[in-house]
Amino acid sequence: MLISLQLFLMLVLANGAPVVAAKILRQRWSAPVDAGLNWIDGRRLLGKSKTWRGIVSGALSCALFSLATGQGFLFGLLFGLLALAGDLFSSFIKRRLGLASSERMPWLDQVPEAAMPVLLAMDWGLIEAWVALFIVVFFTLSNMWISPLLYRLGIRRHPH
Numbered sequence: 001m002l003i004s005l006q007l008f009l010m011l012v013l014a015n016g017a018p019v020v021a022a023k024i025l026r027q028r029w030s031a032p033v034d035a036g037l038n039w040i041d042g043r044r045l046l047g048k049s050k051t052w053r054g055i056v057s058g059a060l061s062c063a064l065f066s067l068a069t070g071q072g073f074l075f076g077l078l079f080g081l082l083a084l085a086g087d088l089f090s091s092f093i094k095r096r097l098g099l100a101s102s103e104r105m106p107w108l109d110q111v112p113e114a115a116m117p118v119l120l121a122m123d124w125g126l127i128e129a130w131v132a133l134f135i136v137v138f139f140t141l142s143n144m145w146i147s148p149l150l151y152r153l154g155i156r157r158h159p160h
Helices: 002-025 052-068 073-096 111-123 129-152
Strands: none
Touching (some): 002 073, 073 111, 111 129
């Protein structure tokens, strides 16, 4: 049960550290991951809110937390990178669907960023499939509930 909580907290870190880093660092290190490039459909690859600052802060926060909780720096780094890769994948799909950067799409906004790193945890033998499914669903639902709260508190720029 403790590992499930640790993995959930790592998902929160991967998702939340970029928001906190943006608040603290403002425009510093805010280069977009997609370098402002467009896909063949003429739309941005990912959008301006996906930055290298976010990738580094999200992955590093997971790595340090994982190190502190005994799972190791490498596991945490890979976990964080996979969570952020899932978030980038979601952004890519949303741009293809014509949705604006930071526009909400429940489930697509959360499931890839939760499922990809949780699959790593399964592969490392840390959890079973039913636990992985529980973590993904719990993270998704809690993210849908907590994000609007963080927006009202002035922590997030968008309510989702």
